[in-house]
Amino acid sequence: xxxxxxxxxxxxxxxxxxxxxxxxxxxxxxxxxxxxxxxxxxxxxxxxxxxxxxxxxxxxxxxxxxxxxxxxxxxxxxxxxxxxxxxxxxxxxxxxxxxxxxxxxxxxxxxxxxxxxxxxxxxxxxxxxxxxxxxxxxxxxxxxxxxxxxxxxxxxxxxxxxxxxxxxxxxxxxxxxxxxxxxxxxxxxxxxxxxxxxxxxxxxxxxxxxxxxxxxxxxxxxxxxxxxxxxxxxxxxxxxxxxxxxxxxxxxxxxxxxxxxxxxxxxxxxxxxxxxxxxxxxxxxxxxxxxxxxxxxxxxxxxxxxxxxxxxxx
Amino acid sequence: xxxxxxxxxxxxxxxxxxxxxxxxxxxxxxxxxxxxxxxxxxxxxxxxxxxxxxxxxxxxxxxxxxxxxxxxxxxxxxxxxxxxxxxxxxxxxxxxxxxxxxxxxxxxxxxxxxxxxxxxxxxxxxxxxxxxxxxxxxxxxxxxxxxxxxxxxxxxxxxxxxxxxxxxxxxxxxxxxxxxxxxxxxxxxxxxxxxxxxxxxxxxxxxxxxxxxxxxxxxxxxxxxxxxxxxxxxxxxxxxxxxxxxxxxxxxxxxxxxxxxxxxxxxxxxxxxxxxxxxxxxxxxxxxxxxxxxxxxxxxxxxxxxxxxxxxxx
Numbered sequence: 001x002x003x004x005x006x007x008x009x010x011x012x013x014x015x016x017x018x019x020x021x022x023x024x025x026x027x028x029x030x031x032x033x034x035x036x037x038x039x040x041x042x043x044x045x046x047x048x049x050x051x052x053x054x055x056x057x058x059x060x061x062x063x064x065x066x067x068x069x070x071x072x073x074x075x076x077x078x079x080x081x082x083x084x085x086x087x088x089x090x091x092x093x094x095x096x097x098x099x100x101x102x103x104x105x106x107x108x109x110x111x112x113x114x115x116x117x118x119x120x121x122x123x124x125x126x127x128x129x130x131x132x133x134x135x136x137x138x139x140x141x142x143x144x145x146x147x148x149x150x151x152x153x154x155x156x157x158x159x160x161x162x163x164x165x166x167x168x169x170x171x172x173x174x175x176x177x178x179x180x181x182x183x184x185x186x187x188x189x190x191x192x193x194x195x196x197x198x199x200x201x202x203x204x205x206x207x208x209x210x211x212x213x214x215x216x217x218x219x220x221x222x223x224x225x226x227x228x229x230x231x232x233x234x235x236x237x238x239x240x241x242x243x244x245x246x247x248x249x250x251x252x253x254x255x256x257x258x259x260x261x262x263x264x265x266x267x268x269x270x271x272x273x274x275x276x277x278x279x280x281x282x283x284x285x286x287x288x289x290x291x292x293x294x295x296x297x298x299x300x301x302x303x304x305x306x307x308x309x310x311x312x313x314x
Numbered sequence: 315x316x317x318x319x320x321x322x323x324x325x326x327x328x329x330x331x332x333x334x335x336x337x338x339x340x341x342x343x344x345x346x347x348x349x350x351x352x353x354x355x356x357x358x359x360x361x362x363x364x365x366x367x368x369x370x371x372x373x374x375x376x377x378x379x380x381x382x383x384x385x386x387x388x389x390x391x392x393x394x395x396x397x398x399x400x401x402x403x404x405x406x407x408x409x410x411x412x413x414x415x416x417x418x419x420x421x422x423x424x425x426x427x428x429x430x431x432x433x434x435x436x437x438x439x440x441x442x443x444x445x446x447x448x449x450x451x452x453x454x455x456x457x458x459x460x461x462x463x464x465x466x467x468x469x470x471x472x473x474x475x476x477x478x479x480x481x482x483x484x485x486x487x488x489x490x491x492x493x494x495x496x497x498x499x500x501x502x503x504x505x506x507x508x509x510x511x512x513x514x515x516x517x518x519x520x521x522x523x524x525x526x527x528x529x530x531x532x533x534x535x536x537x538x539x540x541x542x543x544x545x546x547x548x549x550x551x552x553x554x555x556x557x558x559x560x561x562x563x564x565x566x567x568x569x570x571x572x573x574x575x576x577x578x579x580x581x582x583x584x585x586x587x588x589x590x591x592x593x594x595x596x597x598x599x600x601x602x603x604x605x606x607x608x609x610x611x612x613x614x615x616x617x618x619x620x621x622x623x624x625x626x627x628x
Contacts, residue, residue: 263606270620306584
């Protein structure tokens with residue numbers, strides 16, 4: 001099958017074609033260039049919602065509940081679970097599948113996990129490309145779920161139109177660690193497992209921190225919601241908050257700014273990946289090891305070694 | 315003060331000079347090139363130990379217990395807590411400081427947190443450079459602690475001579491999520507908080523997984539230890555395991571291979587950062603936004619846009 005045929009099928013929402021295209025992204029296929037060229041005219045209309053938070057806060061359960069809510073509105077939904085760490089996608093993803101199985105027989109829900117470990121800086125270009133596939137395949141909403149404490153959750157914020165940050169009571173140090181990174185990226189905060197002890201404290205804590213954030217008139221005021229996603233409680237309010245953020249983002253011009261930034265980051269990531277490949281082609285592992293050994297031997301510093309590489313590129 | 319003077323003081327273990335040099339790494343100072351050139355002759359002898367694991371497993375407590383153990387051997391110890399997420403280093407680092415305050419008055423312990431969010435791909439070159447500073451300042455052991463689920467914990471493995479992966483019972487989904495990423499990076503596994511319910515199950519689980527890993531004769535057999543770091547239990551055994559791994563790594567040649575790889579990664583990261591800067595200088599935000607907007611409008615695909623960038627570089 002040619003790339004054009006494959007893309008045509010994906011645009012017709014053929015599940016196998018969509019899956020094959022996402023696999024091509026995962027594998028960093030050399031055909032991606034052709035794939036993206038063919039997809040571009042069909043993409044651009046999906047609302048991209050990022051869900052992030054520390055492990056154990058209930059991301060998959062929340063995602064599943066959101067899928068149910070959007071399906072009730074008759075929307076077609078794509079779910080992309082990005083696992084930036086690992087090629088072995090054992091426990092975590094099995095868990096996802098169990099939670100997602102409510103939607104397994106729904107033709108208007110497309111769920112896909114994607115591992116991007118292996119290509120350096122892969123998350124930066126692979127995630128927007130996978131989103132573009134689901135978008136072009138007619139998904140009205142694409143939910144991007146990232147296992148995230150660290151770089152990855154910040155990245156998903158750049159990617160999404162609206163970023164939902166999940167927290168939960170009883171996460172110990174995790175919450176503290178997470179809070180530092182998430183405050184700047186969340187458009188909406190959700191304290192999930194709100195029926196558990198300690199939920200009030202998390203809400204109070206968040207509220208105090210959000211209140212301290214400087215905000216100009218007309219800026220988005222991040223709401224703090226509570227949910228029990230496993231029972232669907234609070235999900236309608238979450239959907240309403242997502243819609244309110246969307247409306248604000250369109251009115252304020254933020255929506256378009258974010259999309260421009262997103263594509264700009266993707267373009268830069270592709271360019272960097274190309275340059276990285278060019279470095280490897282030009283120098284080879286042997287030559288790079290030789291440079292590294294001379295730095296280890298104290299014969300030159302790493303900046304001088306890096307100059308050798310960049311000079312050869314130009 | 316000139317760079318040479320500053321480096322000379324750091325090599326003499328002057329705490330303020332060391333702190334200033336680490337800040338220069340954090341700020342991506344243009345003087346780093348000079349700093350690294352001056353440091354190179356003094357560095358290379360420290361044993362670098364990575365500690366990683368999900369939030370809440372007790373990384374800081376374990377680090378602190380290891381500091382005590384190495385100090386008892388008369389070694390000079392550096393601790394680098396790398397927070398890849400965030401410029402606001404609120405809760406997490408305050409916690410660290412509290413746990414670390416046992417060592418606050420010890421002149422032979424140097425503890426430093428480093429935030430690297432802000433420079434793209436910063437962790438890749440900033441962490442080895444901060445390690446080099448502590449190494450050149452006469453630390454016999456440098457403990458690098460990363461808050462990590464995700465890319466960052468894999469990175470620290472590339473950086474360290476020996477990587478210790480911490481787990482703890484009662485972390486829910488976190489453990490599962492973590493396990494996937496950590497099995498390939500850990501040289502030593504530690505189940506901390508071993509006095510809590512569920513510790514046995516975590517050990518059993520890990521043991522079963524480690525047993526399934528393919529291993530050639532002569533390969534390192536990852537030990538699984540238990541600790542209660544808050545009471546110092548199991549720390550002597552952990553130190554012994556670190557020493558055993560070190561001996562194996564030197565004998566097998568792995569130690570040298572890892573160091574070569576580490577410097578190679580650093581050189582590449584510097585080269586990539588230089589190229590990234592060159593892209594920004596050549597094109598400017600306005601031009602990059604323009605390219606992004608034309609992709610959004612469906613006029614070109616991101617690969618063609620990236621070609622424009624890389625072509626201009628050469």
